Amino acid sequence: MSTLPITFEDVVAAHDRLRGVAHRTPVLTSRTANERTGAQLFFKCENLQRMGAFKFRGAYNAIAQFTPEQKAGGVITFSSGNHAQAIALSANLLGVKSVIVMPYDAPAVKVGATRGYGGEIVFYDRYTEDREALGQRLAAERGLTLIPPYDHAHVMAGQGTAAKELFEEAGELDLLLTPLGGGGLLSGCATAAHALAPACAVIGVEPEAGNDGQRSLQTGKIVHIDTPKTLADGAQTQHLGNLTFEVIRERVSEIVTVSDAELVDTMKFFASRMKIVVEPTGCLAAAAVLHGKVDVRGKRVGVLISGGNVDLLRFAELVQAAG
Numbered sequence: 001m002s003t004l005p006i007t008f009e010d011v012v013a014a015h016d017r018l019r020g021v022a023h024r025t026p027v028l029t030s031r032t033a034n035e036r037t038g039a040q041l042f043f044k045c046e047n048l049q050r051m052g053a054f055k056f057r058g059a060y061n062a063i064a065q066f067t068p069e070q071k072a073g074g075v076i077t078f079s080s081g082n083h084a085q086a087i088a089l090s091a092n093l094l095g096v097k098s099v100i101v102m103p104y105d106a107p108a109v110k111v112g113a114t115r116g117y118g119g120e121i122v123f124y125d126r127y128t129e130d131r132e133a134l135g136q137r138l139a140a141e142r143g144l145t146l147i148p149p150y151d152h153a154h155v156m157a158g159q160g161t162a163a164k165e166l167f168e169e170a171g172e173l174d175l176l177l178t179p180l181g182g183g184g185l186l187s188g189c190a191t192a193a194h195a196l197a198p199a200c201a202v203i204g205v206e207p208e209a210g211n212d213g214q215r216s217l218q219t220g221k222i223v224h225i226d227t228p229k230t231l232a233d234g235a236q237t238q239h240l241g242n243l244t245f246e247v248i249r250e251r252v253s254e255i256v257t258v259s260d261a262e263l264v265d266t267m268k269f270f271a272s273r274m275k276i277v278v279e280p281t282g283c284l285a286a287a288a289v290l291h292g293k294v295d296v297r298g299k300r301v302g303v304l305i306s307g308g309n310v311d312l313l314r315f316a317e318l319v320q321a322a323g
C-alpha cells in the first residue's frame with residue numbers, strides 16, 4: 001500500500017496543537033431538516049470557528065510547526081479569501097509576522113479584516129501579475145515561509161480536526177459530506193473518517209460550474225479548468241492539489257455538485273430555520289443533502305458547514321433576489 005501525505009496521527013497531533021486555541025464548534029441538529037430529508041443530520045458549524053471558517057485550523061497547525069528560524073522570518077500566502085485571514089490571525093497568535101498577497105480589487109471587508117488581524121498586505125494586479133510567482137519571489141527575498149491554502153500536509157491535517165470533533169460528538173455516521181475547493185478540508189476529513197468510522201462514506205461537494213474535482217476522481221487524473229463562475233467564492237479553485245488528490249483518490253467515495261440557486265436556498269434555510277449565517281461556499285455540503293444529490297434516507301449523516309463570512313448586505317441581496 002502506498003503511503004499517503006497525511007495519517008490520522010497527524011490529525012490527532014494537529015488537534016493537540018489547536019486545543020484551547022481553536023473553538024470546538026457546535027454540532028447542530030434540525031428537526032425540519034431531518035423531516036425534509038428522511039435522514040438524521042448533524043451539522044458541524046465551522047461558520048462559528050475563529051475568523052469565521054475552518055481555515056483557522058490548518059493555518060494555525062502549519063505555523064505552529066515552524067522552526068525558530070521560520071518563526072523569526074515570517075509567513076506569506078497569496079490567497080485573498082478565508083485562508084488569508086486564517087494566516088493573519090494564526091501568525092498574530094503565534095507572534096509571527098504575516099504577509100498576504102491580495103489583488104488591488106479585493107473586497108474592502110477582506111482587506112480590513114486581514115489588516116485587523118495584523119497582516120501586512122502586498123497588492124498585485126490580477127490581470128497582469130502571477131500571484132504565485134510574486135508570492136514565491138517575496139518569500140525568497142524576505143525570508144518568508146509560504147503556506148498555500150490547501151496543498152500542504154500540515155494544512156490538510158489541521159482541517160481534518162473538524163471531522164474528528166464531529167465523530168467524537170455525533171458517534172457513528174453512515175455518510176460525511178464536506179465542501180470541496182482545492183481539497184484541504186475534504187482530504188483531512190476523509191483521513192479522520194477512515195480512522196474513526198471506516199464504514200462511513202465520505203463525499204465532497206463542489207459547485208456545478210466547477211466540477212473539476214468530480215472529473216478528477218472519475219478519470220484518476222487532476223483535471224484543470226478555468227476559474228469557475230459561481231457564488232461559492234471559496235471553491236473557485238482551478239484544480240485539486242497533488243497532495244490533496246492523493247488522499248481524495250484513496251479515501252473519498254464520490255464527488256457531487258450543486259447549483260448557485262441551491263446554495264442560496266440553503267443560505268435561506270440556515271438563516272430562517274436554524275438562525276445561523278452561512279456563506280455560499282459554506283452551504284455546499286448541506287445543499288447537496290437538502291436538494292437530494294445524495295441518497296440519505298434512513299441514514300446518519302454528518303454535514304460540514306465550512307464558513308460564515310459573507311457581507312451582510314450581499315447576504316440580503318442574494319436572499320431577496322431568490323424570492
Ligand SMILES: *Cc1c(COP(=O)(O)O)cnc(C)c1O
Binds near residue numbers: 055150159182186237
Ligand atoms: C477554502 C474554503 C472551502 C474549500 O476548502 P478546500 O480546502 O480548498 O477544499 C470551503 N468553504 C469555505 C468557507 C472556505 O473558505
